[in-house]
Amino acid sequence: MTSEKVKCLYCQSVNAITKSHCDHCGMPLAKSHPESANTKIKMFKPIYIVIVIFAIIMMFYLPR
Template sequence: MLTTMKVCLYCQNKNNEDLKQCERCGMELPIKQPQSKKAKLTFFTKAFWLIVIFCIIMVIYLPR
């Protein structure tokens, strides 16, 4: 049986998903976990290249 864990945003302790407060520090656990660093990096990379391509097209397209 695979159980998912919620990570406390304050102390980074891993808790069972059914808990509402952290076992270690007692802080309220988030309802939705924040995005992982990999997801943020992937989004940033795609946005960066989209902007680069747009700038290159505008340099070629716009009159001088």
């Protein structure tokens, strides 16, 4: 049995990752939690690439 925990998005109580519904409020738990490390990395990469491209374009576009 795994000891990983996930927070409920509605009541913020901590539940086992194997549960499908919150023990406290009964709401369904998210399949992929927005606070997980994988979600943060997936969001970081595209944002970083867009900022780098924007910075490069601005280097050539702005007057010197």
